[in-house]
Amino acid sequence: MSTAAIIGGGVIGGGWAARFLLNGWDVRVFxxxxxxARKIDAVLANARRSLPGLLDVALPDEGRLTYHDTIAQAVDGADWxxxxxxxxxxxxxxxxxxxxxxxxADAIIGSSTSGFKPSQLQQGAARPGQIMVCHPFNPVYLLPLVEVVGTEDTDEALVVHAMSMLRGLGMSPLxxxxxxxxxxxxxxxxxxxxxxxWLVKDGVATTAEIDDAIRYGFGIRWAQMxxxxxxxxxxxxxxxxHFMAQFGPALKWPWTKLMxxxxxxxxxxxxxxxxxxxxxxxxxxxxxxRARDGNLVAMMRALKSHNWGAGAILGQHEATLRAGTELAQTAADVTDPAAPVLTVHRAVPLDWTDYNGHMNEAKYLQAFGDATDRFMELIGCDAAYIASGGSYFTAETHIRHIDEAHAGAVIDVRTRVLGGGGKKMHLxxxxxxxxxLLATGEHFLLHVSLETRRPSDPSAQITAALTRxxxxxxxxxxxxGVGRAVGAPR
Structure with missing residues (x-):
């Protein structure tokens, strides 16, 4: 197991500690x-929550984190x-x-400096060859870029080794x-x-407007291209x-203070x-x-799931579009409760398709899960109700895959209530x-108390709406197909 010594445990140092530790390195901190320790623990909590979600394979077992009273204790035996x-x-x-x-003498000494050149760091050093800039970007445990900068005095073999080790941490050394x-x-x-x-000083825009210009426009393009x-x-x-011929001369126009x-x-x-x-x-x-558009869709949909940045704009637009469809907003809006209720009306997005060119089986479950969530909202089990301590948990699910769905296809999910009462709901x-017909989904749910995590009776309002x-x-x-077991004859 490799060992990293972190000298300086602020935001950046803590991020480095998390990057090394969660990739199986022992980490020593001075x-x-x-x-x-408290500050690094807070960074580690964020890293443990987020970093594993980037990967579809488990990270190695965490290394051992220790704190030391002197630099000498921390760096003794450290590889990095x-x-x-x-x-x-x-x-x-x-x-x-x-x-x-x-x-x-063969340990890598990397500096997180954002401003000093490596030649400045090497001045007066006993062994300048082992010193290099390894400048990361916050949060270090998530963003892959590391700027690696050496000088003529830096040991080239050590730089190559450092870049290999950074790649082993899931980073991209530049x-x-x-x-x-x-x-x-x-x-x-x-x-x-x-x-x-300058734009703020001259009254052209506010800080929020400038941030919106970045995060709603070119910032998303830059992120992937x-x-x-x-x-x-x-x-x-x-x-x-052609681009340079068309737009290059504009650089001479007085558009910017940086001329x-x-x-x-x-x-x-x-x-x-x-x-x-x-x-x-x-x-x-x-x-x-096509690559750009696919990447933009994936990133903006991810932002939408967090109601953030450009994703928040999508969420607002989505709410407007939903209001213009026959999707009911409340159970009272359903004039014919005997008919199946439209709970999903959407297009199949690009990132729902798989290597076979059709909708991935997991996305059928997501669509039916969205339908269940929508029906829960209709009968009153909405965000406010869930925040008060009650909700439905899915106990059993069965999906039949009947036909293919491809990217761009507009799909509807209509929902029937096969049974319900007390703690139970069968959709x-x-x-x-x-x-x-593309697929069917059968869901059996139980109402639970989120405090005890055990079955409990729903509110009277939910019971009345469901009973209707x-x-x-x-x-x-x-x-x-209702009640069908896996493998039963069609």
Whole structure:
């Protein structure tokens, strides 16, 4: 098992500790702050909640986390030492000196510095070759990028080894070709930040409006395609050269406070166009557009599930669209309780399809689960009721997959109540695309107290609403397939 020493346990240091620990490394921490353990525990709680959800395979068993009174104790025997002390060069020089006095000569010393160049960190060092910048992005335990920067004095074999170890942590090391103040990514952020400050100062926009411009627009595109590939697509079939010819001259216009831009010489255009071809030339513009759209849909749907950013806009639009359909808002809106109730009306999204090109079996369950949730809301088991301590838990589910559904298909789920009363509710769902039956779902639920997690009687209002459907549908014949066991003849 490998061992990492974390020198400085603030937000970044704590994030590094979580990244190493949850990937099976032993972690030793030195930080003179008496609150360091509490602060790192808070970061670890967030990491344990979120990081495993990124993967479809379990993380290794956590390593052992220990706290130490001195740097020497923390770095003794460590394979990787990550310095994350305050951004003051004198403090960093003293910290590196203390580290090298006690650590192994072949240990990696990475600095989280966002501003200092590695040559500055190596000044006066006993062994400059083992010192490099490994600049992460917050939250370190989730975001993969690490800027790796060395100098001519840095041991190249150690840099290669460090990048391999970072990949083993699920990170993406970006080796900078030369050292430069603030490295690479923060220089972009600094340019955007400066322009934003001017826009606020000049009364052009508020901080919220600027954030909305980023998170509802180009920020989502950048998240999955970066800057140059986004502009390559914007150039259409003619690609990057066409984009630069069309929009390059605009850089000379007085749009921004940051006016020092390179001349658009033929050499620069050819350089950028050639690099863009190397980056994305193996894909057509149509392929890039489809990839972009698929990625945008997946990210925005994920944001919608958290009612955040662009996802919150989708949620609001969805509510408006739902109000314009025959989807009932309350049980009282259902004028004919004897008829199956429309509980889902939606299109099959791109990310619901699988390697066979049709809707994944898990998404049938999701659609029927959404139908159950919708019916629960209709009878009064809504968010407010659940917050008061009562809800329905699904005890049994049976799904019959009858026909295929493909991306873009508009599906309806209609729901019948086969039984209900007291703590029980028995629902039957049928999923159709037009008249074509795609699947059926049978759900048996029990009402429970969320305090005791045991069956309990629902409220009188829910009982009355559910009984209305039960009585109205009691004389109808049982649907085909109800109560069917797996493998029974069709």
């Amino acid at each position: 930080d003179p702050d008496p609150e360091a 030492i990550q310095e994350s002390v305050p951004e003051r060069l004198g403090i960093k020089h003293q910290t590196v000196s203390d580290i090298q006095a006690a650590c192994a 080796r900078l070709r030369k050292e430069i103040d603030a490295h690479l990514a923060d220089r972009f952020l600094e340019a955007v930040w400066r322009e934003a400050l 970066g800057l140059f590939e986004t502009y390559r697509v914007a150039g259409g079939e003619a690609g990057m050269k 020092d831009v390179p001349d658009f010489t033929d050499e620069l255009v050819d350089l950028i166009a050639g690099q863009s071809d190397d980056q994305s030339g193996h894909l057509s513009i149509a392929q890039l557009e 039957w769902h049928e999923m159709r695309e037009g008249d074509r 459907f039960v009585e109205a549908q009691a004389d109808q014949p049982a649907p085909e």
